[in-house]
Amino acid sequence: MEEEKKYDVTAVGELLIDFIRSGSSEQGNPLYEANPGGAPCNVLAMLQKLGRRTAFIGKVGRDGFGRQLTEAIKDAGIDPSGLVYDDEIHTTLSLVHKTPDGDRDFSFYRNPGADVVLRAEEMREDLIRQAKILHFGSLSLTDEPVRSATHRALAIAEEEGLIRSFDPNLRPPLWPDLEQAHEQIDWGLQHCDVLKISDNELQWFTGCQDFDAGIAWLRERYPITLITLSLGPDGSRAYWQDCRAEVPAYLQAGTIDTTGAGDTFCGCVLDAVLTCGLQNLNEEKLKDMLKFANAAASLVTTRRGALRVMPDRESVRNFLCERG
Numbered sequence: 001m002e003e004e005k006k007y008d009v010t011a012v013g014e015l016l017i018d019f020i021r022s023g024s025s026e027q028g029n030p031l032y033e034a035n036p037g038g039a040p041c042n043v044l045a046m047l048q049k050l051g052r053r054t055a056f057i058g059k060v061g062r063d064g065f066g067r068q069l070t071e072a073i074k075d076a077g078i079d080p081s082g083l084v085y086d087d088e089i090h091t092t093l094s095l096v097h098k099t100p101d102g103d104r105d106f107s108f109y110r111n112p113g114a115d116v117v118l119r120a121e122e123m124r125e126d127l128i129r130q131a132k133i134l135h136f137g138s139l140s141l142t143d144e145p146v147r148s149a150t151h152r153a154l155a156i157a158e159e160e161g162l163i164r165s166f167d168p169n170l171r172p173p174l175w176p177d178l179e180q181a182h183e184q185i186d187w188g189l190q191h192c193d194v195l196k197i198s199d200n201e202l203q204w205f206t207g208c209q210d211f212d213a214g215i216a217w218l219r220e221r222y223p224i225t226l227i228t229l230s231l232g233p234d235g236s237r238a239y240w241q242d243c244r245a246e247v248p249a250y251l252q253a254g255t256i257d258t259t260g261a262g263d264t265f266c267g268c269v270l271d272a273v274l275t276c277g278l279q280n281l282n283e284e285k286l287k288d289m290l291k292f293a294n295a296a297a298s299l300v301t302t303r304r305g306a307l308r309v310m311p312d313r314e315s316v317r318n319f320l321c322e323r324g
Contacts, residue, residue, distance in 0.1 A: 007130055009043075009134075015058045036072035041076075056079065060114045072307055123149055133162060195228070205218075264311075
């Protein structure tokens with residue numbers, strides 16, 4: 001009989017504070033709200049809202065922001081026992097600015113930040129061994145020692161036969177140069193079964209402007225079972241074996257912040273993988289997965305922040321019913 005796993009998904013990576021513009025003071029100065037964030041934990045928060053069991057491995061500073069983040073993931077239901085504290089390095093911070101075209105620009109205070117100094121020997125390996133899926137991103141590949149810790153986490157996942165999920169989540173300011181980013185994302189692509197990639201990341205990494213051509217380029221080089229492509233306001237696509245599915249986005253007039261929308265989408269994809277597995281998909285299941293993920297992401301864009309504001313399954317289903 002197969003051993004029952006304690007966790008559906010364990011994630012390794014960054015946990016940080018996203019300072020997001022929330023208005024202006026009486027003097028006209030910008031006001032920023034300190035939102036808990038970090039892509040891997042955002043993904044876990046969405047999964048928790050969908051009734052999944054999750055655990056996080058990462059590092060924060062032993063400071064006020066570290067305490068805030070600890071409480072945030074506890075409140076979200078994420079197992080915090082893999083969270084490590086650094087007595088000298090402060091918690092990583094990010095300022096999120098909205099550009100004139102509605103996109104986001106990130107400024108990081110991470111030279112270093114606590115998430116970068118997680119060491120392999122500090123990881124709770126049992127949190128990986130007791131999971132069905134290990135999720136990671138490229139921010140834990142930018143520097144040592146967290147890069148070696150991530151490599152160790154993936155080695156354990158491969159020993160145990162876990163499904164490996166990767167989101168490149170490219171943030172150019174965090175890399176010495178984009179050549180190093182390309183090298184490390186290449187490593188991530190070699191070690192994943194499920195890939196969530198955005199349109200601009202696909203074009204940058206492959207050099208292909210046509211999305212289907214870019215996916216074909218990836219599939220020629222990497223043995224990735226399921227690839228999902230987020231297209232922002234144009235929706236999303238999924239590729240599995242010979243199946244290709246595409247679903248439009250659910251655009252809303254009330255959108256105020258797209259931070260975390262991709263992580264919400266990714267969490268929903270992993271929820272579908274947990275339900276259906278990776279060997280029993282088809283075009284209909286891919287479309288259902290994308291509709292649900294697009295709807296959840298749309299709901300998050302109407303809320304400031306990400307980790308604390310993920311929608312539950314009933315809210316997403318009600319939204320889909322309203323949209324017909």
